[in-house]
Amino acid sequence: MEFQSPTSRPTRSDVVLNHHPPFPIIHRFLLPPPLLPTPSTVLLPVPFNPSLFFTMDNQRSISLLQFMVDEGLVPSVEEEDKRKSVIRKLKQVVSSWIKKVACLHQLPEHQIAVTSATVLTYGSYGLGVHSSGSDIDALCVAPFFASIAEDFFIVLHDMLKRRPEVSYIHCVKNAKVPLMRFKFEGVSIDLPYARLNVLYVPENVDILNPFFLRNIDDTSWKSLSGVRANKYIFHLVPNIEKFQCILRCLKLWAKRRGVYGTLLGYLGGVHMTVLAAYVFLRHPDATLNALIMNFFETFAFWPWPTPVMLQEGMLAAIDGIETRSLMPIFLPSSRYEHCHTNITRSTFFRIRNEFLRGHEMTKDILKPDFLWDNVFEPFPYTERYSRFLKICLSSPNHYALVEWVGWVKSRFRGLLVHLEITQGFCDPNPTEYVDSERTEPNVVFYWGLRSNNNNFLDIDSVKEEFMRIIKNGYEGSPGRMEMSILLASQLPN
Numbered sequence: 142m143e144f145q146s147p148t149s150r151p152t153r154s155d156v157v158l159n160h161h162p163p164f165p166i167i168h169r170f171l172l173p174p175p176l177l178p179t180p181s182t183v184l185l186p187v188p189f190n191p192s193l194f195f196t197m198d199n200q201r202s203i204s205l206l207q208f209m210v211d212e213g214l215v216p217s218v219e220e221e222d223k224r225k226s227v228i229r230k231l232k233q234v235v236s237s238w239i240k241k242v243a244c245l246h247q248l249p250e251h252q253i254a255v256t257s258a259t260v261l262t263y264g265s266y267g268l269g270v271h272s273s274g275s276d277i278d279a280l281c282v283a284p285f286f287a288s289i290a291e292d293f294f295i296v297l298h299d300m301l302k303r304r305p306e307v308s309y310i311h312c313v314k315n316a317k318v319p320l321m322r323f324k325f326e327g328v329s330i331d332l333p334y335a336r337l338n339v340l341y342v343p344e345n346v347d348i349l350n351p352f353f354l355r356n357i358d359d360t361s362w363k364s365l366s367g368v369r370a371n372k373y374i375f376h377l378v379p380n381i382e383k384f385q386c387i388l389r390c391l392k393l394w395a396k397r398r399g400v401y402g403t404l405l406g407y408l409g410g411v412h413m414t415v416l417a418a419y420v421f422l423r424h425p426d427a428t429l430n431a432l433i434m435n436f437f438e439t440f441a442f443w444p445w446p447t448p449v450m451l452q453e454g455m456l457a458a459i460d461g462i463e464t465r466s467l468m469p470i471f472l473p474s475s476r477y478e479h480c481h482t483n484i485t486r487s488t489f490f491r492i493r494n495e496f497l498r499g500h501e502m503t504k505d506i507l508k509p510d511f512l513w514d515n516v517f518e519p520f521p522y523t524e525r526y527s528r529f530l531k532i533c534l535s536s537p538n539h540y541a542l543v544e545w546v547g548w549v550k551s552r553f554r555g556l557l558v559h560l561e562i563t564q565g566f567c568d569p570n571p572t573e574y575v576d577s578e579r580t581e582p583n584v585v586f587y588w589g590l591r592s593n594n595n596n597f598l599d600i601d602s603v604k605e606e607f608m609r610i611i612k613n614g615y616e617g618s619p620g621r622m623e624m625s626i627l628l629a630s631q632l633p634n
């Protein structure tokens with residue numbers, strides 16, 4: 142299908158997008174629009190009834206807000222307070238850690254007195270679009286003398302491990318952005334590390350200020366990228382509350398439809414943020430409903446692999462930069478870096494089909510039986526696939542399991558590509574299940590299979606190949622990995 146940009150082809154959603162009162166006060170949904178479209182500027186079936194059109198748009202926007210409330214999409218005040226308290230305590234740990242490290246490095250007294258480190262939140266929490274299950278992404282920013290290998294991964298690790306609030310702590314040293322991962326009072330924390338060439342890191346250090354970025358190392362630069370990305374989003378997006386609202390909805394939609402999760406080859410939070418911002422920046426005054434309609438319309442017909450990027454003039458800048466991604470989405474903060482994805486041919490197909498489905502379901506604003514529940518309906522795996530690959534990961538205890546599952550998931554792309562080559566289409570359902578019949582702590586994945594020609598899959602050779610991939614480079618204590626093929630009727634409820 143040929144792509145037409147939303148601005149070049151007026152559509153039903155354009156009518157709504159371009160003629161609506163601004164969002165911030167919700168009751169304005171109920172007011173009549175200040176301007177009505179002139180029929181000559183829009184391509185609509187005749188007869189076009191503007192007031193019915195706007196009424197339906199208002200109704201859909203209101204019912205979407207109600208849907209968000211019903212789904213508990215915005216965490217409660219208690220949950221928010223808990224997160225704030227966790228971050229406050231984490232900052233205290235980091236403050237005492239840096240003094241300790243300064244002493245260990247035998248810095249002069251006056252330097253020990255002034256040195257400081259901080260914690261900057263980013264990711265979905267930093268952007269204010271987290272849900273109850275989201276982690277807190279918190280970047281530890283410290284002065285030049287604190288090394289990542291010893292001071293961060295050993296000294297700070299040990300201090301955190303001793304805290305009664307901290308559980309399941311482990312180090313992920315070999316990732317592009319190395320980090321520590323743990324739970325603090327039950328809240329999941331991702332804690333990467335950046336080192337600045339200063340002695341004193343202010344609590345709310347401005348990481349866009351070139352003063353703080355002088356001669357920083359490569360890992361620190363990469364680790365700062367999530368904070369940078371959020372700063373750019375805050376800078377670019379005019380009405381942040383409305384943007385948060387739309388992004389929360391779209392993330393829930395992607396989760397329900399099984400297309401959320403970078404490690405499984407789907408979209409992550411940062412990808413959803415850029416896609417939502419792309420639409421939002423073009424129509425900042427549109428209603429929620431119109432934005433969702435336009436989101437689906439835009440990406441259902443997007444001419445991939447044309448990259449999605451937020452800043453004008455970026456296309457010229459990326460000439461010559463090779464991106465092999467099937468769905469390139471550029472970081473909000475960079476003209477040169479795209480957000481890494483694990484998207485494969487299968488997951489690309491699944492994501493695009495979901496955009497098309499979203500568009501099909503939302504495009505007719507006069508559709509009488511429209512319900513958001515249908516748009517957000519969980520993906521019906523057992524209706525779509527007759528066979529599944531069951532991957533069961535287990536370890537003797539929960540602590541070892543968390544590390545083992547994290548590692549195996551980081552290698553899932555290799556398995557996915559292998560399955561695509563050997564048997565055809567594969568849909569890696571990102572949901573993690575537990576096999577309650579097993580005594581060992583475990584996590585189970587069920588991936589939908591659709592073969593190219595016959596139903597034969599040599600499971601032993603697939604397992605062997607994947608074992609080869611996951612054995613390479615793992616430093617923790619390896620758990621077990623079992624694979625089997627199940628029919629849809631054999632799946633647990």
Ligand SMILES: Nc1ncnc2c1ncn2[C@@H]1O[C@H](COP(=O)(O)OP(=O)(O)OP(=O)(O)O)[C@@H](O)[C@H]1O
Pocket residue numbers: 263264265266270271272275276278331366367368370403409410411479480481482
């Ligand atoms: N593949 C990636 N490419 C670029 N940046 C990434 C990538 N994955 C993660 N990040 C950065 O790290 C941040 C935190 O990642 P995380 O996986 O926790 O997602 P999130 O946006 O916080 O959403 P969630 O609510 O699912 O946690 C992202 O917002 C982004 O800035």
Ligand SMILES: [Mg+2]
Pocket residue numbers: 264265266275276277278410
């Ligand atoms: Mg996160």
Ligand SMILES: [Mg+2]
Pocket residue numbers: 264276277278331
């Ligand atoms: Mg995270």
